[in-house]
Amino acid sequence: MSDPDSKAAPPATGSVIEARALTKTYGDANVVDAINFDIFRGEVFGLLGPNGAGKTTTILMMLGLTEISSGTVSVLGFNPARQPLQVKRRVGYLPDSVGFYDHLTAAENLAYTAKLMGLRPAERASRIKASLARVRLSEVADKRVGTFSRGMRQRLGLAEIIVKQAEVAILDEPTSGLDPQATLEFLGLIEELKKEGVTVLLSSHALDQVQRICDRVALFQAGHIVLMGPVTDLARQVLGAGFVVEVEADGAGLARRLATIPGVTNVEALAADRFRMTADRDVRPDAAYAVVGANGSLRKLSVDEPSLEAIYSRYFQNQTDNGGKRDAA
Amino acid sequence: MRREGSPFQGVGTVMVKELADNLSSARMLVLELLIVLTALAALYGAINNLKQTTAEDPFLLLRLFTVARAPLPSFVAILGFLIPLMAIGLGFDAVNGEHNRRTLSRVLAQPIYRDALLVGKFLAGLATLAISLTALWLMVIGLGLIFLGVPPGTEEIARSLAFLVIAIFYAGVWLSLAMLLSIVFRSPATAALVALGIWLLLTILWPMLAPAIAQAIAPPDPRYALLGLDSPDTAIWTLTLSRLSPNHLFGEAMLAVLSPSTRALGPVFIDQLRGALMGAPLPLSQSLLICWPQTVSLIAGTIVLFVAGYVVFQRQEVRA
Numbered sequence: 001m002s003d004p005d006s007k008a009a010p011p012a013t014g015s016v017i018e019a020r021a022l023t024k025t026y027g028d029a030n031v032v033d034a035i036n037f038d039i040f041r042g043e044v045f046g047l048l049g050p051n052g053a054g055k056t057t058t059i060l061m062m063l064g065l066t067e068i069s070s071g072t073v074s075v076l077g078f079n080p081a082r083q084p085l086q087v088k089r090r091v092g093y094l095p096d097s098v099g100f101y102d103h104l105t106a107a108e109n110l111a112y113t114a115k116l117m118g119l120r121p122a123e124r125a126s127r128i129k130a131s132l133a134r135v136r137l138s139e140v141a142d143k144r145v146g147t148f149s150r151g152m153r154q155r156l157g158l159a160e161i162i163v164k165q166a167e168v169a170i171l172d173e174p175t176s177g178l179d180p181q182a183t184l185e186f187l188g189l190i191e192e193l194k195k196e197g198v199t200v201l202l203s204s205h206a207l208d209q210v211q212r213i214c215d216r217v218a219l220f221q222a223g224h225i226v227l228m229g230p231v232t233d234l235a236r237q238v239l240g241a242g243f244v245v246e247v248e249a250d251g252a253g254l255a256r257r258l259a260t261i262p263g264v265t266n267v268e269a270l271a272a273d274r275f276r277m278t279a280d281r282d283v284r285p286d287a288a289y290a291v292v293g294a295n296g297s298l299r300k301l302s303v304d305e306p307s308l309e310a311i312y313s314r315y316f317q318n319q320t321d322n323g324g325k326r327d328a329a
Numbered sequence: 330m331r332r333e334g335s336p337f338q339g340v341g342t343v344m345v346k347e348l349a350d351n352l353s354s355a356r357m358l359v360l361e362l363l364i365v366l367t368a369l370a371a372l373y374g375a376i377n378n379l380k381q382t383t384a385e386d387p388f389l390l391l392r393l394f395t396v397a398r399a400p401l402p403s404f405v406a407i408l409g410f411l412i413p414l415m416a417i418g419l420g421f422d423a424v425n426g427e428h429n430r431r432t433l434s435r436v437l438a439q440p441i442y443r444d445a446l447l448v449g450k451f452l453a454g455l456a457t458l459a460i461s462l463t464a465l466w467l468m469v470i471g472l473g474l475i476f477l478g479v480p481p482g483t484e485e486i487a488r489s490l491a492f493l494v495i496a497i498f499y500a501g502v503w504l505s506l507a508m509l510l511s512i513v514f515r516s517p518a519t520a521a522l523v524a525l526g527i528w529l530l531l532t533i534l535w536p537m538l539a540p541a542i543a544q545a546i547a548p549p550d551p552r553y554a555l556l557g558l559d560s561p562d563t564a565i566w567t568l569t570l571s572r573l574s575p576n577h578l579f580g581e582a583m584l585a586v587l588s589p590s591t592r593a594l595g596p597v598f599i600d601q602l603r604g605a606l607m608g609a610p611l612p613l614s615q616s617l618l619i620c621w622p623q624t625v626s627l628i629a630g631t632i633v634l635f636v637a638g639y640v641v642f643q644r645q646e647v648r649a
Contacts, residue, residue: 034384063438085334085440093438099431115342116439
């Protein structure tokens, strides 16, 4: 088979995926409504949001697997609507609850897709062997996939992306339905991919996992991206501050002292000797100093990392409080 | 908007994989056994008949295909009935099976177009049918050699080859239909039931319905009825309606190819046969001319149904 890579991608500008006013319409409904985003080389980007918010549709448009109603998206400099083969040659995709041919073995399944990728036989065999080892499925390489657990299937799907040596890996709900052990293992594999410089785009509901591995996230709601950026930035935007520090101590006028620490935006007295401070940085040393300064005894000093879950629930809570004015958009 | 790259990239890969799946599947084994066993029974009847009667028949091999001995129909009639079943068995879950196994989006995320998947699957199905039919054809010739002991002539081989080609396209019509249904219906069971329903309608019910409908459209003329003849209009309508069924087209084409004395496939007036030596065999080229419209119809049916499936598949959403 001849190599049709006649047109090379334009020089990397840092962003591998660019969406501009990307829209998908089914009937009258805009499932994805004029979204804009850039994904940069080597980052792990998370797509979050409730079911039906348009995450999977966005992914399918990037791969040229569904038509774009209006707007543009470019993946590695290619237009997936016109040059889907170029895009799909460089992008690996692990669909939501991936399926394999159950009557074939793991290696045979990979061999089939590797052939579709156009790899030569020798290359194919070595890449498949290496990728199965990477995802720790070497010992079941010759077992039928029908006997595999869900976690093993997900890892096999990742092995396929590794065989492809994809520059961008798109993972749709990769950890849904996995047990905690399998989830941890899978997240580890994603981190390995990131270390190799692969750009990873993943969609998920599992907020704590997304927070652990994603450099940036985009929060989808009803076809819009309502929030986008690193988790700490979002926390500042939605929760008002990045850090919540809890102090359990006594001492005269402690609340006032804590409030004067630079960077603290709010001090809330939970009990006579318990205070919750919101701050834009980690103010634990200052809080300890303040307690000691007030001659108090410090019993507990803890910091809540800004959690995506808090951001998420607070955001949607605000939405309903505001009377859902975004629905009109 | 033009797409870049060849739509046929990956066709070969898909075809080889699907062919391997088809040939090794239990489903195919059962269908093949069914066909081989019924065909053997029909051939056994035909051979016994031929041994007793016509030792001087110039087209002994062709008689093997067409001679029937009660209660079994002829080999060709059995094929006309069972080829659709085999094609439906191969095609009814071609696309919706991939959907349900959730392999479709993963395969389509590889650098191939949807065309490759559909064309590859269709060609693999057609190749499977062609292999099975060729094996059957060889079986008939082999049994003829063993039991009748008369080597077939060139024309007999040519005519039986024509049979093979027409049979493959007849199978193609049903394969296209089954694949179309597998694209339209998300559930393989629904697709299979609808396909089998159409099969029963066209092979069993339609031959009975067509005359009834024809009589409703063109009521028989009492003057012809008095003479005990069919009215020409009614007869023509019956034939036209019957020819909507690929089964009928296949039967007509087989008649022309395998019975060299066949001169016409529709009603003819007596004066059109003036000067004809009734019962004298036609040359091969003339027989082929007679069955040409039927053959073209079968090829066209295959293509039209495949294109319909192609169009639906291209517009279908990939996500489950």
